[in-house]
Amino acid sequence: MSVHHLFVTAVAAPASAESTAATVSMSSGRVGASVAVLLGLAGAIIGGVALARPTGRLGAGSGRLGAVLAVAAGLLGMALGALVVATSDSGIGTGNGRGGAYLAVVVGLVSAVLGGLALARARRTDGLTG
Numbered sequence: 376m377s378v379h380h381l382f383v384t385a386v387a388a389p390a391s392a393e394s395t396a397a398t399v400s401m402s403s404g405r406v407g408a409s410v411a412v413l414l415g416l417a418g419a420i421i422g423g424v425a426l427a428r429p430t431g432r433l434g435a436g437s438g439r440l441g442a443v444l445a446v447a448a449g450l451l452g453m454a455l456g457a458l459v460v461a462t463s464d465s466g467i468g469t470g471n472g473r474g475g476a477y478l479a480v481v482v483g484l485v486s487a488v489l490g491g492l493a494l495a496r497a498r499r500t501d502g503l504t505g
Contacts, residue, residue: 404459404472411455411479415486418448422489426496439497445490452483 401409422445425438456479459472467474 402470402472404463405470405475406472407455407459408472408475408479411452411459412475412482413452414448414455415452415479415482415484418445418452418486419482419489421445421448422486422493425493426489438493442490442493442497445493446487447490449483449486449488449490452486453480454483456480456483 421441425441425445428438456476459476460480463471463473463476465471465473467477
């Protein structure tokens with residue numbers, strides 16, 4: 376094998392990889408599902424922290440604020456996920472975001488439940504101290 380042949384092969388391989396990588400794009404369904412999952416995940420984390428520490432570092436109201444934020448993020452994530460499911464035109468694995476949207480609905484539900492539990496705990500502790 377000549378040096379010229381090795382050089383041509385080494386230069387041509389990355390060029391063909393770049394051309395195929397440049398054609399991959401995110402559809403609007405995938406973007407919507409990704410945003411919905413991230414909203415639900417953020418809400419689940421905030422709800423878990425609010426449930427674990429009902430009187431956060433900012434005072435007694437921060438547990439309630441975290442709970443409300445978790446419920447709101449969960450509901451928004453579920454709504455956006457449901458919108459993507461309703462507007463997608465084909466099944467899971469076709470690149471339209473339906474699988475991610477189903478995941479967003481589940482994660483949003485978990486977020487809303489954690490936030491609701493934290494909110495109930497915050498109301499219960501406020502009623503005892505107030």
